[in-house]
Each structure stands twice: as C-alpha cells, then as structure tokens.
Amino acid sequence: MARILVVDDSASxxxxxxxxxxxxxxxxxxxxxxxxxLASAKSGSFDLVITDVNMPNMDxxxxxRELRALPNYRFTPILTLTTESSAEKKMAxxxxxxxxxxxxxxxxxxxxxxxxxVLG
Amino acid sequence: xxxxxxxxxxxxxxESFEGLEIMESELLxxxxxxxxxxxxxxxxxxxxxxxxxxxxxxxxxxxEFTHVMETLLDEMRDGSRDVTQFAxxxxxxxxxxxxxxxxxxxxNTEVDEEMVAARYAVLNDILKETTNxxxxxxxxTVDAQSGVVDVASVGGEGWTISFQPHTDLLMAGNDPVxxxxxxxxxxELNAEVDFSSLLPFSELAPEDLYLSWTVTLVGDIxxxxxxxxxxxxxxxxxxxxxxxxxxxxxxxxxxxxxVLEVAEPIQTAPVxxxxxxxxxxxxxxxxxxxxxxxxxxxxxxESASIRVGIDKVDEIINLVGELVITQSMLDxxxxxxxxxxxxxxxxxxxxxxxxxDILLRLSKGLAQLERNTRELQDGVMRIRMLPISFVxxxxxxxxxxxxxxxxxxxELIVSGEETELDKTVMENIGDPLxxxxxxxxxxxxxxxxxxxxxxxxxxxxxxxxxxxxxxNVIIEIKDDGAGINKAKVRAKAIEKGIISNEDNLTDxxxxxxxxxxGFSTAEVVSDVSGRGVGMDVVKTSINKxxxxxxxxxxxxxxxxxxxxxxxxxxxxxxxxxxxxxESYVIPLIAIIESLQIDRTQINAVAGKAEVYKLRxxxxxxxxxxxxxxxxxxxxxxxxxxxxxxxxxxxPVGIIVDDLQGQQQVVIKSxxxxxxxxxxxxGATILGDGxxxxxxxxxxxxxxxxxKLNNGVIKA
Numbered sequence: 135m136a137r138i139l140v141v142d143d144s145a146s147x148x149x150x151x152x153x154x155x156x157x158x159x160x161x162x163x164x165x166x167x168x169x170x171x172l173a174s175a176k177s178g179s180f181d182l183v184i185t186d187v188n189m190p191n192m193d194x195x196x197x198x199r200e201l202r203a204l205p206n207y208r209f210t211p212i213l214t215l216t217t218e219s220s221a222e223k224k225m226a227x228x229x230x231x232x233x234x235x236x237x238x239x240x241x242x243x244x245x246x247x248x249x250x251x252v253l254g
Numbered sequence: 255x256x257x258x259x260x261x262x263x264x265x266x267x268x269e270s271f272e273g274l275e276i277m278e279s280e281l282l283x284x285x286x287x288x289x290x291x292x293x294x295x296x297x298x299x300x301x302x303x304x305x306x307x308x309x310x311x312x313x314x315x316x317x318e319f320t321h322v323m324e325t326l327l328d329e330m331r332d333g334s335r336d337v338t339q340f341a342x343x344x345x346x347x348x349x350x351x352x353x354x355x356x357x358x359x360x361x362n363t364e365v366d367e368e369m370v371a372a373r374y375a376v377l378n379d380i381l382k383e384t385t386n387x388x389x390x391x392x393x394x395t396v397d398a399q400s401g402v403v404d405v406a407s408v409g410g411e412g413w414t415i416s417f418q419p420h421t422d423l424l425m426a427g428n429d430p431v432x433x434x435x436x437x438x439x440x441x442e443l444n445a446e447v448d449f450s451s452l453l454p455f456s457e458l459a460p461e462d463l464y465l466s467w468t469v470t471l472v473g474d475i476x477x478x479x480x481x482x483x484x485x486x487x488x489x490x491x492x493x494x495x496x497x498x499x500x501x502x503x504x505x506x507x508x509x510x511x512x513v514l515e516v517a518e519p520i521q522t523a524p525v526x527x528x529x530x531x532x533x534x535x536x537x538x539x540x541x542x543x544x545x546x547x548x549x550x551x552x553x554x555x556e557s558a559s560i561r562v563g564i565d566k567v568d569e570i571i572n573l574v575g576e577l578v579i580t581q582s583m584l585d586x587x588x589x590x591x592x593x594x595x596x597x598x599x600x601x602x603x604x605x606x607x608x609x610x611d612i613l614l615r616l617s618k619g620l621a622q623l624e625r626n627t628r629e630l631q632d633g634v635m636r637i638r639m640l641p642i643s644f645v646x647x648x649x650x651x652x653x654x655x656x657x658x659x660x661x662x663x664x665e666l667i668v669s670g671e672e673t674e675l676d677k678t679v680m681e682n683i684g685d686p687l688x689x690x691x692x693x694x695x696x697x698x699x700x701x702x703x704x705x706x707x708x709x710x711x712x713x714x715x716x717x718x719x720x721x722x723x724x725x726n727v728i729i730e731i732k733d734d735g736a737g738i739n740k741a742k743v744r745a746k747a748i749e750k751g752i753i754s755n756e757d758n759l760t761d762x763x764x765x766x767x768x769x770x771x772g773f774s775t776a777e778v779v780s781d782v783s784g785r786g787v788g789m790d791v792v793k794t795s796i797n798k799x800x801x802x803x804x805x806x807x808x809x810x811x812x813x814x815x816x817x818x819x820x821x822x823x824x825x826x827x828x829x830x831x832x833x834x835x836e837s838y839v840i841p842l843i844a845i846i847e848s849l850q851i852d853r854t855q856i857n858a859v860a861g862k863a864e865v866y867k868l869r870x871x872x873x874x875x876x877x878x879x880x881x882x883x884x885x886x887x888x889x890x891x892x893x894x895x896x897x898x899x900x901x902x903x904x905p906v907g908i909i910v911d912d913l914q915g916q917q918q919v920v921i922k923s924x925x926x927x928x929x930x931x932x933x934x935x936g937a938t939i940l941g942d943g944x945x946x947x948x949x950x951x952x953x954x955x956x957x958x959x960x961k962l963n964n965g966v967i968k969a
Binding site for chain 2: 144145149211215217233238
C-alpha cells in the first residue's frame with residue numbers, strides 16, 4: 135500500500151501510529167525528530183508524512199517547511215499531530231505547508247480514517 | 255479495527271519517566287527571572303509529550319494534570335510570566351506528584367487524590383496570580399475530542415455545496431478528488447465542474463487550480479460531516495453549504511441566512527434529533543473509555559526492557575554478517591580438505607589445492623573467527639551498557655533539596671556522565687551513590703559560617719565524576735569539606751571494639767574504618783544520612799557488584815570516595831592459576847601484582863601467620879593449598895609464586911602453584927548450579943571444556959583467618 139513516514143519524539147506514540155498503519159497494510163518508516171525525518175525523506179520517497187509538532191532538534195513545523203521546499207515533496211500530503219485544538223496552532227502547520235492535522239489524543243480508528251482521507 | 259493499546263503502555267511509561275527526569279534536571283538549572291527559553295522549551299516539550307501520550311493511552315488524570323503544568327510553562331516560555339523560585343519549586347513538586355500518578359497508573363493502584371488536588375490548587379493559584387488567564391483545568395483534552403461534534407446539523411434530504419478553491423489549494427497537498435471521494439462515502443454525489451476561470455493554455459501555471467465545483471450530495475447527512483471533509487482547506491477556498499430541502503432552498507433563493515459559511519460555527523437551526531444524537535453520544539463515549547482504562551488490568555511493568563541505540567544494533571548486525579563470511583570461508587576449507595582426502599583415497603594425485611594451502615586458509619579463518627567472536631561479544635555486551643547519567647541525573651535534585659534542608663551552600667559539579675556501565679550494575683549502584691552524596695553533604699561540607707571561619711569559600715563544592723580505567727568504571731565523589739577527623743574515628747573504633755588500642759594503623763586505614771559495621775561519628779544523628787548503618791551497607795552493596803570503595807581524606811580539606819566497579823557482571827577479566835592440579839580464576843580487578851617469593855623477605859611473626867615484606871610493607875601470606883585443605887608440605891616458599899591481591903583495601907599475598915594466562919571468562923553462578931562456597935564467587939567454563947572456579951579473595955582471607963585461629967594452619 136502506501137509508504138508513510140511517521141515522525142514523533144515519543145516512542146510510544148510512534149509505535150502506536152506505526153502499528154496501526156502497518157495493520158492497515160502500509161509500509162512505515164519512523165523518525166524521532168525533524169532532522170532524521172528530513173534525511174529519510176531525502177533518501178527515499180513517501181506517499182504521506184505524519185509528524186508531531188513539538189520535537190527536539192527540528193520541530194514539525196520546520197520539517198514541513200523544509201519538506202515543501204524539496205521538489206519531490208511539493209504535493210505530498212503532510213499531516214501534523216497536535217495537542218492544541220486552537221485554530222492558531224493548526225494554522226501554524228498549514229502556513230508551513232501542511233495538508234492537515236490530527237488532534238491528539240486520537241484513537242487508531244481516527245488515525246486510519248484521516249490517513250485514508252489523504253492517500254490516493 | 256480494534257487495537258490493544260495496552261501494548262504501548264510500557265513504552266509510554268518508560269519515556270514518561272524519562273521525561274520527568276528531564277523536567278526535573280532542567281528545572282534545577284533554570285534561573286529565576288527571565289529564564290532561558292531553550293531550557294523552558296525542553297521542559298515544556300517533555301510535559302507536552304507526557305500529556306499527549308497520556309491522553310492517547312487513556313490516562314486522563316495524568317493528561318489533565320500535565321495540561322495545567324504545561325499552561326504554566328507555556329506562559330513562562332512566551333515571556334508573559336516571570337520565572338519565580340516559587341513557581342520552579344512548585345513545578346518540581348508537581349513533577350513528583352506526576353511521577354506518583356504515573357506509577358499508580360502503571361501499577362494499577364489508587365492515586366492519592368488529596369495530594370493531587372492540593373497540587374492542582376497550588377498550580378491554579380500561581381496561574382491566577384499575575385496573568386488574567388483562567389486556569390483551564392476543566393479544559394481537558396476530552397472536550398477537545400468531542401468539540402467537533404457539537405456543531406451538528408442535518409440536511410435531511412441533502413446538500414448543495416459550492417466549492418471554489420483558491421488557485422494554490424494544491425500546494426499544501428490537498429486534492430479535490432480525494433475530498434469528493436470522501437463526500438461520495440457520505441451520500442449520493444453529483445459534481446459539476448466549472449471551467450470558466452481556466453486560463454488559455456499558454457498562460458496556464460501547471461500547479462495552480464483553476465476549477466471550481468458545484469456538488470449536490472443526496473442523503474441524510476450531518477453538516478458537520480461535510481465540514482470535516484473541507485476542514486483543512488477552509489482558508490484555501492470559498493465554500494458554501496446549503497440544505498437541499500425545498501424550504502431552505504426557497505429561503506436561500508430569497509437571499510436569507512440559511513447559507514452556511516463553513517468557517518463560522520453553527521448558524522442554522524439544527525434538527526432536533528441530530529442534536530440529541532450528537533450531544534448525548536460524546537460524553538457517553540468519553541466515560542466509556544475512562545471506564546475501560548480503569549477496568550483494564552495492567553501488569554506492573556518493572557522495566558524488563560532496555561532501549562538500545564540503533565548504532566549498537568547495527569554494529570552487531572554488521573558483526574554477524576562478518577561471522578557468516580568467516581563461516582563460509584571455513585566451510586570452503588573443510589570441503590577442500592574433504593575433497594583432498596577422497597582424492598588421495600582414490601589414489602589420485604590430482605588434488606586441486608595442496609593441504610598446506612588449505613591449512614593456511616583454515617588457520618586464517620580461525621583467527622578471523624576469534625576476532626569476530628570477541629567483537630561480537632563486545633558488541634552484545636554494549637547493548638546492556640547505559641550512560642551513568644541515568645544515576646547522576648538524580649543528584650542535582652538531591653543536592654538542591656538537601657542543601658536547603660541543611661542550610662548549606664553547595665555547588666554540584668558533575669562530569670563524565672556519558673561513561674557507560676552495565677544496566678544491572680547501574681541499577682544497584684544508585685542507592686550507595688545517593689548515600690555517599692548525602693553523607694558528603696551532611697558530614698563532609700560545613701555550614702557557610704564554619705567554612706568562612708576556616709577561611710574557605712562560603713559555598714562548598716561536590717564533584718561527581720566517572721571515567722573508565724582499564725576494564726573498570728571509576729566513580730569519584732569528592733567534597734571540599736571538613737575531611738575525616740582521624741583522632742575521632744580512631745577513638746570511636748576503639749570504643750566500638752573494631753580495633754584495639756595497640757593497633758597501629760596508617761591514615762588510610764583509619765579513614766576506611768568508617769566502612770566498618772555499626773560505625774558513626776556524627777555528633778548529631780540526622781535524618782539525612784541516618785544512623786551510621788549506611789557506610790558498611792554501602793561497602794557491602796558495592797562489594798556485591800564485584801567492586802570496591804575506598805576513601806582518602808585530608809582533615810580540613812575534604813574527602814574523596816572512589817568506587818571501582820567492573821564494567822559488567824556477566825564477564826570478567828581473570829588470571830588463571832593452578833593450585834593442586836586444578837585451574838582457578840582470580841578476578842583481575844583484585845590483583846595488584848604477581849611475584850616470585852624471595853626467602854629473605856618472609857617473616858613468621860610469633861603467634862601469627864607468615865608475612866612477606868613487600869617493599870616497605872608487611873603483607874600477610876595466604877597459602878591457597880592450606881585454605882583448600884590440600885596437602886601443603888612445602889615448607890620453604892622460596893621461588894614460589896605469589897599473587898598479591900587487595901582485600902579490604904590492604905594487600906595480601908596468595909601462594910599458588912602456577913600462573914597461567916589471563917583471559918575473559920563468562921561468569922556462571924555457583925549458587926544456582928551448586929551451592930554457596932565461601933571462598934568462591936562463581937564458576938566458568940574454560941576453552942578446553944573444564945570447569946574452573948572463580949576466587950572470592952575476601953572469602954579466602956576470612957577462611958584463612960578462621961583456620962589460623964583454630965590452629966589448623968601452624969603459625
């Protein structure tokens with residue numbers, strides 16, 4: 135199915151997201167921060183990037199901006215995981231070029247539904 | 255799709271406890287006043303991760319509590335709140351509360367609600383204080399989850415959607431096709447495309463979107479469901495959603511208000527049934543998940559797992575790869591040998607390769623195998639290695655709390671935190687280390703007044719350092735306090751009957767008396783370092799780890815406690831010796847030197863056993879044969895081999911029959927496989943398959959003393 139890059143500094147969240155998406159038949163690459171994610175993105179291709187916002191080294195907003203600057207990722211769906219339901223925080227992601235967001239806490243079903251929304 | 259979330263709990267708890275440690279150590283470095291944004295950010299991030307994870311994995315109380323802490327941190331971060339000492343202390347205490355909440359969640363025990371409520375009150379008070387923002391305790395994440403559903407309306411027969419994307423809608427990775435697909439799942443979809451804004455081909459920008467659509471969606475569909483489809487693009491398009499029902503249609507024709515702007519929340523009169531459904535359902539769901547979280551039996555997950563850096567795993571995989579290559583190389587050599595053997599049996603001389611050639615390859619392969627094995631062993635051992643910062647990170651908080659309790663000024667300097675140590679050793683060294691630090695703060699470093707009177711700086715310094723030396727890890731705890739009062743220690747030791755009045759001890763020997771059982775010189779027994787039951791316990795637990803602890807001290811200048819630990823408990827660097835035809839292993843960590851005895855240096859002290867003059871020092875001689883009850887007819891020890899080992903900080907010579915090589919041995923427990931033997935700490939299997947016992951030199955010494963006292967060994 136799709137190749138998905140999952141970026142989160144929290145190992146448990148990453149495991150949960152990865153496990154859920156793998157269960158739906160997707161291939162998952164995990165990264166603990168924006169820097170690693172960007173390197174993975176450059177060395178491979180992905181159909182979807184799901185990234186946390188608050189992370190050390192490089193946050194999700196910067197990662198989104200950096201990815202959008204890469205020719206291969208101009209139109210790739212990028213979803214941010216955010217705990218803030220406030221419009222302001224969601225918009226920060228959108229302005230950086232994110233496709234959409236998923237508000238934490240979410241359950242596996244919500245995750246799958248959201249992923250389905252952006253996978254072609 | 256149902257996924258058992260409890261499988262992620264262990265990882266969640268592990269990283270949450272790590273997060274708490276980060277919060278704690280960063281809070282301790284945070285300066286009052288402006289506050290370093292980087293530090294606050296790090297603390298915020300840790301709290302944020304715990305909140306997010308707790309919400310996801312169903313620990314709502316943890317999530318809500320962290321949310322309040324996070325609010326406070328957020329205000330500090332954006333500068334709208336000063337960093338006060340009270341706030342920092344309060345956050346530190348909140349970290350403790352959070353830790354007990356997480357522990358309760360992990361062990362499935364009751365949380366002390368009163369404690370939590372008290373903490374909430376303090377945090378909320380702080381939040382109320384300077385800024386006007388309300389403490390949003392009730393603004394829990396549960397609300398956020400159900401928030402979307404409140405905005406509900408149902409179209410009854412269906413909806414007309416006018417969707418006019420801005421030209422840059424595609425830029426963020428959104429795609430109208432996918433949105434229509436999502437809409438089609440809601441009801442019967444009919445989309446009409448409007449090409450009118452399409453530019454002439456020559457002016458067309460290929461990445462821009464010039465199309466717009468009018469969509470009719472037929473079915474009993476909630477408006478919120480449609481809005482959700484367009485949720486991410488609400489700012490990138492002009493969108494109107496109009497009910498299909500004839501009445502609404504009529505009104506909309508008249509230009510009245512039932513045209514719904516998605517960007518703004520509810521304007522239509524919601525259909526009653528839908529409201530009922532929408533508002534009743536979410537709380538039910540929420541309570542259900544909470545119930546589930548409570549009811550689910552969680553096993554207390556004592557961290558049976560370790561987190562290993564990917565580089566360490568990669569290294570092992572790499573080594574296994576090399577091992578496979580070596581194996582096939584040896585395999586090939588074996589086959590060639592076989593072929594030669596068959597050829598010579600058949601009387602043919604047409605062997606392809608000479609045996610000498612094959613043997614050369616065989617020995618090369620074996621050498622390579624040896625290297626591979628050793629490297630693989632190192633690599634696997636490294637998996638168990640953790641940086642000592644795991645233990646050191648507890649100390650800043652300890653020093654912070656204790657120095658205020660004792661009204662002392664103390665600066666803690668930590669170095670060598672990256673030094674790696676076996677996980678088991680790490681787990682067992684924490685308490686002794688804490689005890690030594692407490693001891694240094696309580697008995698070592700003086701109060702500011704005393705220090706100033708002694709001409710020292712007001713602030714005392716405690717150095718905590720770790721480094722590798724040979725195959726050992728050395729941990730030093732050094733203070734610039736009062737040092738050990740030798741006269742007092744000596745008097746006390748005599749009083750307690752630990753030494754006799756006539757005993758002539760060196761300074762170091764006197765200092766190390768503080769490790770003797772039941773020894774305490776503190777004038778006032780404080781609740782900080784206890785009643786002097788500690789130091790011997792410290793020593794015993796370090797000895798159990800195969801390590802040693804010694805103290806050096808100078809009166810008025812301070813003390814240094816040095817702990818020497820083996821890198822790992824599973825493997826030991828040993829010296830092979832022979833006694834009575836059997837091979838034994840002496841841990842290299844215990845050995846000072848090995849030498850050949852010179853008759854003239856031996857002294858048989860009257861009434862006591864033999865001693866040997868090693869340079870300027872007389873050291874006791876232990877005859878291993880005598881200790882083991884073997885035939886010990888050798889009277890003249892001249893030219894015998896003696897291994898000088900350290901027992902309780904003092905050198906002791908052990909006479910052995912022969913010295914063999916040094917080698918690494920894998921330690922097998924004697925207790926689990928046989929029973930405890932006083933003189934032995936374990937056993938191992940040597941290269942030739944025989945079992946060799948590993949000496950416990952302390953045990954050897956005590957057996958030697960016993961036999962001496964019983965007259966078994968003649969003086």
